[in-house]
Amino acid sequence: MQKIFRNSLITVIAIVIMYAVYWLYDTSLRDVRFFDGWVLSAGIVFLVLFNIRKKLPMMPFGRAAIWMQLHLYVGYFVVAVFLMHTKMSLPDSILEWALWSVFILVALSGIAGAYLSRTTPARLEQHSERVIFERIPAFRVGLAEEAEALAIDSVDQAGSLTISNLYVNTLHGFFRRPRNFLLHLRSSSRPLNRIQGEIDSLRQYLDDAGKERLAKIKDLVQAKDNLDFHYAHQGVLKAWLFIHVPATYGLIVLIIAHVAIMYAYSSGGP
Numbered sequence: 001m002q003k004i005f006r007n008s009l010i011t012v013i014a015i016v017i018m019y020a021v022y023w024l025y026d027t028s029l030r031d032v033r034f035f036d037g038w039v040l041s042a043g044i045v046f047l048v049l050f051n052i053r054k055k056l057p058m059m060p061f062g063r064a065a066i067w068m069q070l071h072l073y074v075g076y077f078v079v080a081v082f083l084m085h086t087k088m089s090l091p092d093s094i095l096e097w098a099l100w101s102v103f104i105l106v107a108l109s110g111i112a113g114a115y116l117s118r119t120t121p122a123r124l125e126q127h128s129e130r131v132i133f134e135r136i137p138a139f140r141v142g143l144a145e146e147a148e149a150l151a152i153d154s155v156d157q158a159g160s161l162t163i164s165n166l167y168v169n170t171l172h173g174f175f176r177r178p179r180n181f182l183l184h185l186r187s188s189s190r191p192l193n194r195i196q197g198e199i200d201s202l203r204q205y206l207d208d209a210g211k212e213r214l215a216k217i218k219d220l221v222q223a224k225d226n227l228d229f230h231y232a233h234q235g236v237l238k239a240w241l242f243i244h245v246p247a248t249y250g251l252i253v254l255i256i257a258h259v260a261i262m263y264a265y266s267s268g269g270p
Contacts, residue, residue, distance in 0.1 A: 011073045015080045022084050036085045037262070041255055043078040047071055048252060051245055068117075075110050082107070095261065099254045106251050109244040116240055120233050123187065128226040133234040136227050143227070144175035147220045150213050162205050163213055170198060171217070175224055184232035192225045 018039065026032040050071040082103060091097045124130055131139065151167035154160050173179075180191045199218050203211055 007069060007073050011076050014077055018077070018081060019084065033085065033262070036081055037259070040078060040081045040085050041259070043074055043081060044248075044251065044255065046074055047078065048248060051248070072114055075107075075114075079107050095254070095258060099251070099258055102247055102251045102254055106244065106247045109240060109247060113240050113244055116237050120237050124230060124233060127187075127229050131227065131230045133230070133238065136231050136234075140175070140178075140224065140227055143220050143224050147171055147175055147217055150217055150220075154210060154213050157209070160206065160210055162202055163210065163217065166199065166202060166217075170195060171221070174221070178228050178231045180228060181232045181235075184229045185236065187229075192222070195221055 018036075022032060022036055025035050050067050086100065091100045147167060151164045151171075154163035174195065180188075183191055196218060199214060199221065202214060206214060
């Protein structure tokens, strides 16, 4: 908490200093757009360096945690400079509208990413042990095969259709693919409680061997629900990157075009 307060205070001070320089520059009757525009561009380029740093973890460029903090607070500073640069007014041309819209997308997705990066790991740790996202499909297939084998075994060994009917009517669809995506994002346990309640209601119709199989199936359902929880939260975290990173590089391209046009149709001097 102390670190957050310190970093936030430094960011606010930087914004205040930037605004003071901006005001002095503006009152000196010089074109302030070139000054804050270059500060804004430099800040965005610095933010892009964080993505490059993540792709080169073996290089001695400093700890990733420090880069993450710099990325976050420089991002807030850049948003403030953007508001100064645009004077909080709407664009006039098609290119400016594109630049403005993409910047807003980058900023909002960045804020969302900061929230997800802080909250998602804690939620995953509290729910169950961590699972690598790319391995979730293979784990899901393994659980489905175990559940199906138990259902078949209940028919072959005991001649009972109780567990097999449960598998066909309820569990086959549950194990086949990720389920309850939105409910898992809300950390709702209602779907799991419903299935577990249906499983528990069958115990009275089974012998000891059948109850043992049912207990194993209940454990598999719990494990599958954990996988779905991780799939939902990690999936959102990965989907966010597919929005934020391409939008950032698109913003760089638009900035280059914007700078070229500005210098082409003005003196370009301060």
